[in-house]
Amino acid sequence: MRVRTASAITAIAAGAIAAGSLCAAPGRGGSDAAPLPHAGPSHAELFTAEGGPVAPGDPPPGVSGTAPGDCAVCHAEIAAEWASSAHARAWTDPIFQAEYGLTRQTFCRHCHAPLACDAPEPGPAASTVAVPTAAPDSDASPGASGGAHAARGIDCAVCHVRDGHVLGVRGGGGGEHAAQRDARLATTAFCARCHQFDFPRPGPGERVRYHPGRPLQNTVVEWSQSRYADRPCQECHMPRAGEAGGSHRSHAFRTLDDPALMARAVRVSGQARRRGGTVRVTVVIAPGEIGHAFPTGDMFRRVVLTVRAGAARRCEVLMRHFAQTITDDGSGHLLGQVDDTRVPPPGAGPPASLDFELVDPGATEVAWSIDLLRLSPEDALDRGFDAAAVERRVLSGRLAIER
Ligand code: HEC
Ligand code: HEC
Ligand code: HEC
Numbered sequence: 001m002r003v004r005t006a007s008a009i010t011a012i013a014a015g016a017i018a019a020g021s022l023c024a025a026p027g028r029g030g031s032d033a034a035p036l037p038h039a040g041p042s043h044a045e046l047f048t049a050e051g052g053p054v055a056p057g058d059p060p061p062g063v064s065g066t067a068p069g070d071c072a073v074c075h076a077e078i079a080a081e082w083a084s085s086a087h088a089r090a091w092t093d094p095i096f097q098a099e100y101g102l103t104r105q106t107f108c109r110h111c112h113a114p115l116a117c118d119a120p121e122p123g124p125a126a127s128t129v130a131v132p133t134a135a136p137d138s139d140a141s142p143g144a145s146g147g148a149h150a151a152r153g154i155d156c157a158v159c160h161v162r163d164g165h166v167l168g169v170r171g172g173g174g175g176e177h178a179a180q181r182d183a184r185l186a187t188t189a190f191c192a193r194c195h196q197f198d199f200p201r202p203g204p205g206e207r208v209r210y211h212p213g214r215p216l217q218n219t220v221v222e223w224s225q226s227r228y229a230d231r232p233c234q235e236c237h238m239p240r241a242g243e244a245g246g247s248h249r250s251h252a253f254r255t256l257d258d259p260a261l262m263a264r265a266v267r268v269s270g271q272a273r274r275r276g277g278t279v280r281v282t283v284v285i286a287p288g289e290i291g292h293a294f295p296t297g298d299m300f301r302r303v304v305l306t307v308r309a310g311a312a313r314r315c316e317v318l319m320r321h322f323a324q325t326i327t328d329d330g331s332g333h334l335l336g337q338v339d340d341t342r343v344p345p346p347g348a349g350p351p352a353s354l355d356f357e358l359v360d361p362g363a364t365e366v367a368w369s370i371d372l373l374r375l376s377p378e379d380a381l382d383r384g385f386d387a388a389a390v391e392r393r394v395l396s397g398r399l400a401i402e403r
């Protein structure tokens, strides 16, 4: 089994991440910025090297505006899917807002509010907020700090409108509005702008806590190491939806609330043997139809495997572990990844194999469960969340105890 490190040390708020004000760089974005350059039918850059800001420009001819409500008139199903997605909540998401309340970096808005990077720093965010039961309206609803543009999160315009043109994979559009063909929308590189990035380098005078230039989210590198590196992210995360004939690629980007997707994510096998009063259990978690590590994404994500025999209970946490390590120039210590106990991407390493000893003389079977947590229970409490609201059961099962 791989080496484990104390996990208390990992319960550190991203709060200390320092970053430069790249949004403020001249000549980028903003309503009065120069139009994005063209390269034939395609735009040279859909996103700047650092992510936002994004300037969609004027409404495309035939469309009343660039807000989701303007597109929903004709794309009702897609708009409803989008409104239920994490992309729609990228700014209003209470877990993001709680973290942003502690950090407040322009850097964060590059991806969580790419339409509003250049807006003045919004007012104080609530540090204690309730997890919502419903998604916000598809229309801009300035519920959270940052105004209407920030509240739109990652909307249709962020992904599809540049310089007053609708961009689509096919091009041509439907007569209602012409669409420019942009094949990049169908590639992993399109998602990579926001789903693969490093801890930022600090601006002048800013304190740095994490090793700059090391991955904060590593999903695309994990994908490139996986057996599914020939399948773009869209193939798993934008499945076909809607009526046959009128079907389209889903924009809901569901993960934890899609039981079918979660059930395919990992394959679990195990064995339990009795030795006197002790039950020895081995659980092996192998990656299934997943294009990266399990879990992936944000540094706070973790998976908890729990095994129970009678009254005895044990658990193990699968996550990226962070601790103080020496800087490259040897001048001090910063937080950096020291261990990774997650289930590796398929084909990129041995499956996670976990051993336990449970003391219960009477038990005849072992019950196991796997939960995915958005935050550790301590971080959840710290930020005012009910721990149950940030975790989701992925799989569970039973093993007979062999004698
Ligand atoms: C996170 C980026 C993202 C957001 C936000 C987004 N889209 Fe898309 N959309 C895509 C990608 C990527 C594709 C192409 C997928 C493919 O074919 O590989 C697509 C495809 C489409 C298509 C073609 C659908 C088909 O399969 O026939 C339409 C229409 C569309 N989007 C409309 C919208 C509308 C309207 C909104 C807002 C309500 C929206 N999109 C928001 C990324 C996005
Ligand atoms: C007046 C109706 C109407 C409005 C408003 C509208 N669309 Fe469309 N759009 C269509 C039709 C019709 C098609 C072609 C059929 C399809 O792909 O759904 C289309 C196609 C698309 C495509 C696919 C193009 C391709 O080449 O793959 C995208 C992307 C798209 N629209 C995005 C948007 C976005 C973003 C908005 C809002 C800014 C919007 N549309 C507003 C009617 C509309
Ligand atoms: C402009 C930046 C941006 C782009 C482009 C983008 N995403 Fe995202 N995505 C985000 C952010 C930010 C979140 C998290 C929002 C939150 O919950 O706070 C997210 C959330 C998600 C989630 C949900 C994660 C969860 O924990 O449930 C999935 C899945 C996802 N994105 C896949 C994709 C794929 C696939 C693409 C390419 C088609 C893509 N994204 C393009 C920024 C982006």
Ligand code: HEC
Pocket (backbone or CB within 6 Å): 188, 191, 192, 195, 219, 220, 223, 228, 231, 232, 233, 234, 235, 236, 237, 255, 256, 261, 262, 264, 265, 289, 290, 291, 292, 293, 294, 295, 296, 297, 298, 301, 372
């Ligand atoms: C072979 C299918 C497959 C491919 C390809 C794939 N994913 Fe996933 N992804 C999954 C499954 C299954 C889950 C649910 C398990 C989970 O939450 O980790 C998931 C979960 C996620 C999550 C939620 C984070 C988490 O672990 O809770 C994000 C974000 C994400 N994927 C982004 C991406 C991006 C970006 C790409 C492309 C680089 C991609 N995925 C490629 C199958 C895939």
Ligand code: HEC
Pocket (backbone or CB within 6 Å): 014, 017, 050, 051, 093, 095, 096, 099, 100, 103, 104, 105, 107, 108, 109, 110, 111, 112, 193, 194, 195, 196, 197, 217, 296, 297, 298, 301, 374
């Ligand atoms: C380069 C793009 C990018 C930047 C910059 C960025 N994020 Fe994110 N963030 C994402 C993506 C993509 C996800 C979704 C990954 C996942 O679901 O695990 C995410 C997820 C999160 C989550 C988890 C949300 C949830 O519902 O669990 C938090 C919290 C968060 N980000 C906070 C921040 C803060 C604070 C900053 C600034 C210090 C920041 N992010 C900067 C792209 C970014």
